[in-house]
Amino acid sequence: MKIIKSIKEMQSLALSFRRGGKRIAFVPTMGFLHDGHASLLREGRCLGDLLMLSIFVNPIQFGQNEDLDRYPRDMERDCSIAAECGVDILFNPDAEEMYPQGFQTGVTVREISLPLCGASRPGHFDGVATVVTKLFNIVQPDVALFGCKDYQQLAVIRRMTADLSLPVEIVGMPIIREADGLAMSSRNAYLSPTERKSALCLFRAITRARNLYAAGERSVEVLLDETKAVIELEPSVRIEYVEFRDGTTLKDLKVADNGTLLALAVKIGQTRLIDNTVLGEEL
Numbered sequence: 001m002k003i004i005k006s007i008k009e010m011q012s013l014a015l016s017f018r019r020g021g022k023r024i025a026f027v028p029t030m031g032f033l034h035d036g037h038a039s040l041l042r043e044g045r046c047l048g049d050l051l052m053l054s055i056f057v058n059p060i061q062f063g064q065n066e067d068l069d070r071y072p073r074d075m076e077r078d079c080s081i082a083a084e085c086g087v088d089i090l091f092n093p094d095a096e097e098m099y100p101q102g103f104q105t106g107v108t109v110r111e112i113s114l115p116l117c118g119a120s121r122p123g124h125f126d127g128v129a130t131v132v133t134k135l136f137n138i139v140q141p142d143v144a145l146f147g148c149k150d151y152q153q154l155a156v157i158r159r160m161t162a163d164l165s166l167p168v169e170i171v172g173m174p175i176i177r178e179a180d181g182l183a184m185s186s187r188n189a190y191l192s193p194t195e196r197k198s199a200l201c202l203f204r205a206i207t208r209a210r211n212l213y214a215a216g217e218r219s220v221e222v223l224l225d226e227t228k229a230v231i232e233l234e235p236s237v238r239i240e241y242v243e244f245r246d247g248t249t250l251k252d253l254k255v256a257d258n259g260t261l262l263a264l265a266v267k268i269g270q271t272r273l274i275d276n277t278v279l280g281e282e283l
C-alpha cells in the first residue's frame with residue numbers, strides 16, 4: 001500500500017491509472033477506522049481495479065465548538081486495517097495541502113442540506129460537499145462508496161453529483177452495527193462505559209419505530225411520540241432531533257410509508273451520536 005500526501009502526486013497517479021483503463025474505487029473517510037469503514041473498503045475492492053482510501057479530518061465541516069481538535073486518530077492502526085482490506089493507495093493530505101492560504105471557494109447543496117444535521121450544524125454540509133468535490137477531482141474515482149450511517153450526507157452527495165454532472169457512480173452501503181445494535185462510529189471511542197450503555201437507546205428507539213410500523217402504524221405523529229419516549233427513558237441522553245422524512249428528498253411528512261427515513265441525533269455528555277433507519281427496508 002502506497003501512502004500519498006501530495007495532491008499533485010495523487011492526481012497524476014490517478015490520471016495514469018485511468019489512461020491505462022483501470023477502474024478506480026474510492027472510500028473517503030476521516031480515519032480511526034472500524035468495521036463500518038472496512039465494509040465500504042471490501043465492497044470497493046470488488047468494484048474497482050484499484051482501491052483508494054482517503055483519511056482526512058476535514059476542518060471546514062466542523063463547527064466552532066465541535067470536536068475537530070480531539071477527533072480520534074490512530075494512523076498506524078488505520079494503515080494495517082487499510083492494508084488488510086486491500087487498499088492500494090492511501091491519500092492522507094495535511095489541512096494546509098487541502099486548504100492553502102487564500103482558499104475561498106465552496107460548494108453548497110441547497111434544500112437537502114437544510115434539515116436534520118444541517119439545522120443543528122450550520123455550514124457542515126458545505127464543508128462536506130466542498131471536500132468531497134475536491135477529493136473527487138484529486139482521486140478521480142469511477143465509483144465512490146459512502147455509508148448510510150450518514151444518511152443525509154449520502155443524500156447531499158448524490159444530489160451534488162447529479163446536479164454538477166460529476167462522472168462518479170455513488171454507492172450507498174448499509175449501516176454496520178455492534179452486536180448489541182449500536183451503529184459503529186469513530187466517535188463511539190469518546191463514550192464512557194455508562195454512556196456506552198445509554199447510547200443503546202438509539203437502537204431501542206429505532207426498533208420500537210420499526211415494530212410499530214410493521215404492525216401497521218402509519219401516523220408520523222404517533223410514531224414520533226413513541227420513538228422519542230424510548231429515548232426520554234434515558235435521563236443522560238439529550239435529543240437533538242428525531243424526525244421522520246421522505247427518504248429521497250428529506251422533506252417532512254405526516255404519513256409514513258416504505259422508504260420513509262427515521263433520523264435521530266442525540267448528545268450523551270459531550271458526544272454527539274446519529275443513527276437512522278429506513279422503514280420497510282432491512283435493518
Ligand code: AMP
Nearest residue numbers: 029030031036146147149150175176184
Ligand atoms: P467518517 O470517517 O465517519 O467520515 O466515515 C467515512 C465513511 O464511512 C462515510 O461514508 C460513513 O457513512 C461511513 N461509515 C461510518 N460509520 C459507518 C457504519 N457504522 N456503517 C457503514 N458505514 C459507515
